[in-house]
Amino acid sequence: MVDLSNILSNGPEPNEAALKRYLDGTASDAERFAIENQMTDEAFMNDAVEGLQNFKDPQVLQQYVLQLNNDLQKQTNKKKARKLKRGLKEQNWTILAIIAILVLCTLAYAVISMYHR
C-alpha cells in the first residue's frame, strides 16, 4: 500500500555526509529521497545542490568547506579571545584592589593595636 503521508511530511533534514554521498552518486535510496524531498520544499536546498553539482572536483569542494570553516572559527574565536583578555585584565584590577584593601586593613589593625598598647 502506498504511503500518502509522504506527500505531507517534510521528512528529516539530510546531513552533510548524506549530501556528499548524493553528490557522489553513492547515497542510499532513503538519503536520496530525503535530499530531493528537501529540494522540492526549500529553494535553499535546491539552489545549493544545483550549485554543488557544478564543482568539477569533489576534493576542491571539500577543501573549500574546510578552509571556510577554519577561517570562520578563527574569526569567531578571535573576538572571544579578545573578550577573555579584556575580562582577565579587568579581573587583575579587582584582585589588586582586594589586596590593597587587605593590606590597608592589616596596617590599620597594627597601628590601632600599637596605639592601645
Place this chain on the structure above:
Amino acid sequence: MTHLFINAYFKVVQKDSYQHISDKELLLKFRRDLDNQWLGVILQRYTMLLLGVCMKYLKNEELAKDAVQQVFLKAISELHKYEVDYLKSWLYTIARNHCLMQLRDKTKFVAVSDQTEMIIGNHLEESMLEKEQTLLLLEQSLLELNGPQKDCVTLFYLQKKSYQEIVDLTGFSLLQVKSYIQNGKRNLKILVTQKLQQE
C-alpha cells in the same frame, strides 16, 4: 594563558558536541552570552549549502568561496543587531542577494529560474498528518491534479523515484520534473485545505 586552553578545548569538542542543539537554541545562547563562538557553530552547519548557492549564481569556485566569506562576515557583524528567528532562511536570502548584487555590479545577465521562486517554509502543517480524513482527501485531491503534476507527484512521493528516474520515465526535463512536483504539492495543499474547510 587560560583563554588559549579554552579556545583549544572549544575547537576540539565543538563540532560534535553541539549537534543535538537546534539553531534556535544556539541563537538564544548567542544572544544571551553575546559570544561569537555560538554563531560559529551554527554557521558551520551551512558552509557547504551556502557554497552551493553562491556557486549556482556566480558559476566560479573562487568567487563562490569569497562570497561565502562575505556572508559569514555579514552574519557576524549583523546578527547581534537583529532578532532573526529563522537563520537558515536569513542566510539563504543574504547569500542570494549578495550574489545577485555581484552579478549586477558586473552587469552580467542572470536568469533566475522559476525554481528559485520556491516557497520557503511552505510546509504542510504537521497537524494535518494526524487526521486520517486528511489522507482520504489527499487521495481524492491527487486525482484532481493535472496530468504531469499527478504523474510526477505520484512517482516521486508514492513510488519514491529519483528526479532522474522520473525524467527517464516521463521524458520531461529535470527542471519540468522539479516544477511539477513542487507545484503539484502546493496545489494538493490548497485542495486539501479547501476540502477541510468545507467539511
